[in-house]
Amino acid sequence: MIKRSMAMAALVLAVASGTAMLPVTHVQAAEAKVDCDLKFNLSGWSILYKHAEGSGTITCNNGQTSPVKITVVGGGLTAGKYRIDNGKGEITHVRSIQDVFGDYVQASAEAGVIKSGTAQVLTKGTTSLALAGEGEGVNLGISVGKFTISKP
Template sequence: MIKRTFGMAALVLACAGAMTVLPTSSAQAAEASVKCDLAFNLSGWSLIYKHAEGHGTITCDNGQRANVKITVVGGGITAGKYHIDNGKGEISHVHSINEVYGNYAQAGAEAGVVKSGTAQVLTKGTTSLALTGTGEGVNLGVSVGKFTISRP
């Protein structure tokens, strides 16, 4: 039993060592130097299932700009209704605006009554999206879901 445990540990360490030698993902992340900002408005509700929709504008430091649709879906132990006005997001580790579209993983604990604020960091591969915003509503619970940026 002990030999098998040490053998598995050695195999895991060998695989981890081999993965750190491969430069492809590190090189791609280092080359991804475009930074984009997201300005958005969002409103939604949750009662076990979480759903929110909104719109926004993405502006990148390389001059690219686009209007976007935002959708948030998920589930968990949540209840509430809320809206976020003038939310801000910072998207990093992209080569162009085309890489900002898609699904970002989201998990969080919400607790807010009347006026509330949020700050989250979401990921999509090596791309990260840091969100901040304030809004109004009631929201309470724990949820897991996805934050999607798409073309309108």
């Protein structure tokens, strides 16, 4: 009984200290890191309510790729009409392209006339989406909303 208790205590200590050996497949799965890039075009408008739609392509460093639909909705003190061409995004902390799809929280302050640019970091749980793009239009205000990436 004492030997069994000591063996159990040693196992608990090994697991707690991280020295317990796990099968290789579990270690590899836990360390799997996939980064994805988003290329997109987007156009929209805002008058208190914000709405934009666009499309793009997601390409991941594990070879996965997919066309995507982008929708932005929200509200705040905003007014304007705008377009982003050749926007780019970097998506991190995903295990596969399936983790990319869904709603990202968006908060932004916008001020642009004619030629304007944007840079934002959005989150969805532990997944981060960093956006950058240049476009045309007039947009002024502060808004909160969601940026949705879905399959077309």
